[in-house]
Amino acid sequence: xxxxxxxxxxxxxxxxxxxxxxxxxxxxxxxxxxxxxxxxxxxxxxxxxxxxxxxxxxxxxxxxxxxxxxxxxxxxxxxxxxxxxxxxxxxxxxxxxxxxxxxxxxxxxxxxxxxxxxxxxxxxxxxxxxxxxxxxxxxxxxxxxxxxxxxxxxxxxxxxxxxxxxxxxxxxxxxxxxxxxxxxxxxxxxxxxxxxxxxxxxxxxxxxxxxxxxxxxxxxxxxxxxxxxxxxxxxxxxxxxxxxxxxxxxxxxxxxxxxxxxxxxxxxxxxxxxxxxxxxxxxxxxxxxxxxxxxxxxxxxxxxxxxxxxxxxxxxxx
Amino acid sequence: xxxxxxxxxxxxxxxxxxxxxxxxxxxxxxxxxxxxxxxxxxxxxxxxxxxxxxxxxxxxxxxxxxxxxxxxxxxxxxxxxxxxxxxxxxxxxxxxxxxxxxxxxxxxxxxxxxxxxxxxxxxxxxxxxxxxxxxxxxxxxxxxxxxxxxxxxxxxxxxxxxxxxxxxxxxxxxxxxxxxxxxxxxxxxxxxxxxxxxxxxxxxxxxxxxxxxxxxxxxxxxxxxxxxxxxxxxxxxxxxxxxxxxxxxxxxxxxxxxxxxxxxxxxxxxxxxxxxxxxxxxxxxxxxxxxxxxxxxxxxxxxxxxxxxxxxxxxxxxxxxxxxxxxxxxxxxxxxxxxxxxxxxxxxxxxxxxxxxxxxxxxxxxxxxxxxxxxxxxxxxxxxxxxxxxxxxxxxxxxxxxxxxxxxxxxxxxxxxxxxxxxxxxxxxxxxxxxxxxxxxxxxxxxxxxxxxxxx
Numbered sequence: 001x002x003x004x005x006x007x008x009x010x011x012x013x014x015x016x017x018x019x020x021x022x023x024x025x026x027x028x029x030x031x032x033x034x035x036x037x038x039x040x041x042x043x044x045x046x047x048x049x050x051x052x053x054x055x056x057x058x059x060x061x062x063x064x065x066x067x068x069x070x071x072x073x074x075x076x077x078x079x080x081x082x083x084x085x086x087x088x089x090x091x092x093x094x095x096x097x098x099x100x101x102x103x104x105x106x107x108x109x110x111x112x113x114x115x116x117x118x119x120x121x122x123x124x125x126x127x128x129x130x131x132x133x134x135x136x137x138x139x140x141x142x143x144x145x146x147x148x149x150x151x152x153x154x155x156x157x158x159x160x161x162x163x164x165x166x167x168x169x170x171x172x173x174x175x176x177x178x179x180x181x182x183x184x185x186x187x188x189x190x191x192x193x194x195x196x197x198x199x200x201x202x203x204x205x206x207x208x209x210x211x212x213x214x215x216x217x218x219x220x221x222x223x224x225x226x227x228x229x230x231x232x233x234x235x236x237x238x239x240x241x242x243x244x245x246x247x248x249x250x251x252x253x254x255x256x257x258x259x260x261x262x263x264x265x266x267x268x269x270x271x272x273x274x275x276x277x278x279x280x281x282x283x284x285x286x287x288x289x290x291x292x293x294x295x296x297x298x299x300x301x302x303x304x305x306x307x308x309x310x311x312x313x314x315x316x317x318x
Numbered sequence: 319x320x321x322x323x324x325x326x327x328x329x330x331x332x333x334x335x336x337x338x339x340x341x342x343x344x345x346x347x348x349x350x351x352x353x354x355x356x357x358x359x360x361x362x363x364x365x366x367x368x369x370x371x372x373x374x375x376x377x378x379x380x381x382x383x384x385x386x387x388x389x390x391x392x393x394x395x396x397x398x399x400x401x402x403x404x405x406x407x408x409x410x411x412x413x414x415x416x417x418x419x420x421x422x423x424x425x426x427x428x429x430x431x432x433x434x435x436x437x438x439x440x441x442x443x444x445x446x447x448x449x450x451x452x453x454x455x456x457x458x459x460x461x462x463x464x465x466x467x468x469x470x471x472x473x474x475x476x477x478x479x480x481x482x483x484x485x486x487x488x489x490x491x492x493x494x495x496x497x498x499x500x501x502x503x504x505x506x507x508x509x510x511x512x513x514x515x516x517x518x519x520x521x522x523x524x525x526x527x528x529x530x531x532x533x534x535x536x537x538x539x540x541x542x543x544x545x546x547x548x549x550x551x552x553x554x555x556x557x558x559x560x561x562x563x564x565x566x567x568x569x570x571x572x573x574x575x576x577x578x579x580x581x582x583x584x585x586x587x588x589x590x591x592x593x594x595x596x597x598x599x600x601x602x603x604x605x606x607x608x609x610x611x612x613x614x615x616x617x618x619x620x621x622x623x624x625x626x627x628x629x630x631x632x633x634x635x636x637x638x639x640x641x642x643x644x645x646x647x648x649x650x651x652x653x654x655x656x657x658x659x660x661x662x663x664x665x666x667x668x669x670x671x672x673x674x675x676x677x678x679x680x681x682x683x684x685x686x687x688x689x690x691x692x693x694x695x696x697x698x699x700x701x702x703x704x705x706x707x708x709x710x711x712x713x714x715x716x717x718x719x720x721x722x723x724x725x726x727x728x729x730x731x732x733x734x735x736x737x738x739x740x741x742x743x744x745x746x747x748x749x750x751x752x753x754x755x756x757x758x759x760x761x762x763x764x765x766x767x768x769x770x771x772x773x774x
Contacts (some may be wrong), residue, residue: 069441069728070554071770083768156590177746262588265528265742269735282413283731285442287420 063291073288080292089270090293094300097272100181101249108189109241112196117226119197120204131201135194142191146258149187150175154262175263187255192248196241203237204230239312243305250301253278273297359655363401368392370399373656375663378405378415379430379648381480382611383680387673391666398659400667408432412731419444419651427654428664431476433467433647434532434726440475441553441728446650447473451661456669464686466723468647471550476647477665480683482606483717484536484630484643485709487613491624492519492601500628504571507631511580514601521599526572527586528741531734533604536641539724541568541633546727547774556727556766557774560759567633569744569751576745583745592616596623604630606643607714611682614703627709629717640717642724645686684714691718729765736761 038045066076084090115134119127137145152158153174164171174183207230215225231238253274260267260275269283270276273293281290361376365388377400381387388402403426405411412435418425419442431439439445447453453474457465460478468476486501493500493510496517501507511523527533538545543564547557559565575581582599584591594600596617603609605627613625632638648664650657668674674690677683678699685691697715700706727733736758744754766773 068768068770151589154590156593177742262590263585265585265738265746268739269732279735281420282416283409283735284729285416285420285438 059291060295062288063295065288067286067288080289081296083289084292084296087293089268089276090273090296093270093273093276094297097250097252100184100252101246104185104188104249105242105245107185108193108196108245109238111189112193112241113200113231113238115193116197116200116204117230120201120230121222121226131197134197137190138192138195140191142254143258145191146187146255149183149190150259150262153183175259175266177266180259180263180266183259184252184255188249188252192245196245199241200234200237203234207233243309246308247301247305250297250304273300361401362403364404365389365392365400365402367399367401369396372397372399373659374399374401375428375654375656375660376426377402377428377430377648377663377667378411378426380404380407380411381430381646381677381681381683382615383676386676386680387667390670390673390676391663394670394672395666398663400663405429409731415439415651418653423653425651425653427656427660428648428650430479430646431649432532433464433476433478433645434535434724435730436468436475436647436649437470437548437726437728438730439649440470440472444652445475446652446654446657446661447475448477448650448661448665449473451658452665453477453661456665459669459688460686461688461691461719461721463642463721463723464645464718467642467645470548470553472553476649477668478645478647478686479668480608480645480677481686481718481721482532482608482642482644483684483714483721484604484606484641485713485717486602486628486630487605487609487625488602488628489598489600489623490626492521492598495519501631502629503635504631504633508571508575508580511575512578515580519601521601522582523575523580523600524602524604525582525584525586525591525594525600526576526745527591528583528745529585529587529738530741531738533586533606533643534737534741535724535726536643537568537572538565540630540639540641541565542639543568544725546725546733548725548727549774553728554770555772555774558727558759558762558766560755560762565755566751569741569754573744573751577747583742598623606645607684607710607718608644608682610701610703610709614682617703625704626707627704627713629713638720640720642718642721645684684710684718686718691715727762727766729769732765733762 063080064075064077065073066080067073115130119131140148153160155161155171155173155175160171160174172179172182174180174186211229211233212225215229220228251274252272256267256271256275257278260271267275269279274297277290277293277297280286280293359374359376361374363374363376365385367374368389369392375398377388379402384402384404388400392399405414405426411430415425415429419439436445453469456477457474464478464481468474468478488500490500492514496514496519498510498513498517499506501510507523514521514523530537535545541564543559543562545558545560545562545565547559549555549557572581576583584594595603595613603613605613610625610627617623629638630640648667650660650664654660668677668685668687671690671693674683674685674687675695678685678690678696685696690696697711698708699710700708740749740754740758743749744751749757763773
């Protein structure tokens, strides 16, 4: 049934010659074309199956088994999932990434939107240079960025003490339990704002200038044009960014993993669900439960993205 | 049906073609350099192999200056060669090892492991018992405490290498400048801490690193705590006792010093803390025997700090208890293709005076191998960093002699991580020592039961 559906479009572009030809010959043309099509898809298909589908199935199989240190391996159905959704470390990590997204995402979207609007409005040499400069952090590998900020935050090597001292203040320790949240918000914002800014900027560049002209003639100020015309028109880009940021933040891993060696007490083994899965697998040697945690996180991310997308679909036209 | 079958066929054809291409690729590269056994295993080494024609054993180790030790060993052995790589220090190497063990291939034949980590690997049968390969012959070369750390009723799972008997390293210039006596008991230590502060010293008598891992366990042990036990007849029956008065005594003691502002609680082994170790922030360093090497490695040459070593402060001066922090061993993994040869390497690397001299002079290791430990050379060695003090004779040899071993559980990484988090919360003042031990106890017991252990 699905096959006939698939072949329909092919029927449409079969040439007139083939249509006139006898039935059997026509079919052979179609199969040949189908075969060529599959050959083109094959490199992707093989990679997709070998590197994504099979590992996922294997990880799912692992998550249905329980391997304990003392008793060995057992098939336990969904026991691990029951454990995961009552595991305080997993729930605490999940709570952290959700709170982190709620604060981080609006913050970085606001900054990238404002910079994009300003750069779009100015459209001169300064704007071009600042566009590049704001984008550069995205080109820095995440690990390098985290190590660099780790040094900048360092109480004895970093410049924070001197900068705050200049104003007669005590520098906050962004590697302590209280400060690490804001330390991470800063690193992620620094890293991603440029990328999001470019997405919004290109959306702005694609808008029809006659709209702004009409608004100006009607007496709209620059601020009004930005708020009432530009922002509503780039809303699809904003939704896209929101989904990227949401998925990225729920899978938060690299920055806390790097900073962990500098702030061991503040970043616990279950700081984020991904960090917890990493520690379970590669430090505590519990690959089964680590797979469960990964799938549990996947479920949370999937539900979150699905609800969000279906809620925003009508408005944004995505 | 017909087209569906074709579809599968086409995919299969392409898949097979790709697979055969990769396989031919492998075969071609294997054929090119197939000149000896080592190449056929595709080992790549950090060191240069002296005798390329004999079998090689791969080794992971993170000792400083280990390359010279390997070269010395390879020069003197014509039946085996060590192919050495540094797979990372401590936890970094364990992460790689855990991954390789789970994958079923990729681990080195011989790996350096802290003695405390051995139960974490023997519990999953990842290590080879060295008994059939002559472990009994080398037993006489080690103290009973050192031997107990690498063996169980089921076998000998590593060859001991270096130890970490503990002492106190202190800045004699700071103690002199502020006119404070060097403590010999923990009570005196607290008094000295107060006096240093009262006499105007801006730093701390020492640091209490909440991420001290094995250091914290050593402090518990010194107070007489036996937090973990394993039933020798049935390793799945274990005991966990963090709520003992001895553990609480240790935590209350340090928590009190932290609350009074006499001791700091910074993470150790960070670049920040390495700087503080030497800039006069800390007046002393409660250290293992490998600590002096670590400290000297951090110091700028020509620094004007004066360090000296004294024995570890005691709870009861009349009944001194010596403990151990760290120290390591060589174990053979179950992936070694030639366990006999690997065992020979594991037991032999640090089985000669020549390799030990490199280990001691260049890497400041503390030998557990008694021919070296008991030698006049080692006893009389003077250390420039300590103003020529013979720290082995003064402190560490005695400390090593009375060490009796310490039992660790097979989920040590979890214990270390959880303890770090608990102590951090205590030092930050968010929970009391009592709450800390209660939550540690609960976490460990829950985890152990979840892992199928019977907790007594």
